[in-house]
Amino acid sequence: MLDTIIFIIAAYLLGSLSSAIIICKILRLPDPRTQGSGNPGATNVLRIGGKGPAIATLLGDVLKGVIPVLAAEWYGLTTLGLSLTALAAFLGHIFPVFFRFQGGKGVATALGCLIALAWPAALTLAITWLIVAFISRYSSLAAITATLLAPIDVWVFTQQIDFTAITLVMTCILIYRHKGNIQKLLRGEETKIGHKTVK
Numbered sequence: 001m002l003d004t005i006i007f008i009i010a011a012y013l014l015g016s017l018s019s020a021i022i023i024c025k026i027l028r029l030p031d032p033r034t035q036g037s038g039n040p041g042a043t044n045v046l047r048i049g050g051k052g053p054a055i056a057t058l059l060g061d062v063l064k065g066v067i068p069v070l071a072a073e074w075y076g077l078t079t080l081g082l083s084l085t086a087l088a089a090f091l092g093h094i095f096p097v098f099f100r101f102q103g104g105k106g107v108a109t110a111l112g113c114l115i116a117l118a119w120p121a122a123l124t125l126a127i128t129w130l131i132v133a134f135i136s137r138y139s140s141l142a143a144i145t146a147t148l149l150a151p152i153d154v155w156v157f158t159q160q161i162d163f164t165a166i167t168l169v170m171t172c173i174l175i176y177r178h179k180g181n182i183q184k185l186l187r188g189e190e191t192k193i194g195h196k197t198v199k
Contacts, residue, residue, distance in 0.1 A: 066113070083166035
């Protein structure tokens, strides 16, 4: 039990390292929390800094989910321990202790967690995101679509109750975090991928 708690704390702290904010500071770009959509994530970094910083942000956010879960799996934690470690990394990204708890929406980090927990499901969801994003040009719509399918995909590929349950929890949080995007989509006001909007 102590081992699991240590991994949970470590995963949360790693998740709290905001890739978007750190990369923007290094590259002397505007703080993503104050520019564009105000979300410290890859899509907003794309708007304010271009493809290079956005790709670096995306990779960093994904690795925050992959690394702690793989480390916990290597150590030998139970499926419940792995699931809680994944949730901690995910929550760290959304509520980062190092950045006044102002984090991103959590899609990339959730994907990273799923890559470590069930990579076939993560691959299916990534393909879903790409297809919806390519057709609609809306990153948020792609994320919402993939998120809603996540628990089903995880169950199909793993048959693990713990993994499926934690994915369902992350799905509910992600949908809530996207409520503003959902409202904008319904009003036809959501910003499309590649459109730069700087306040």
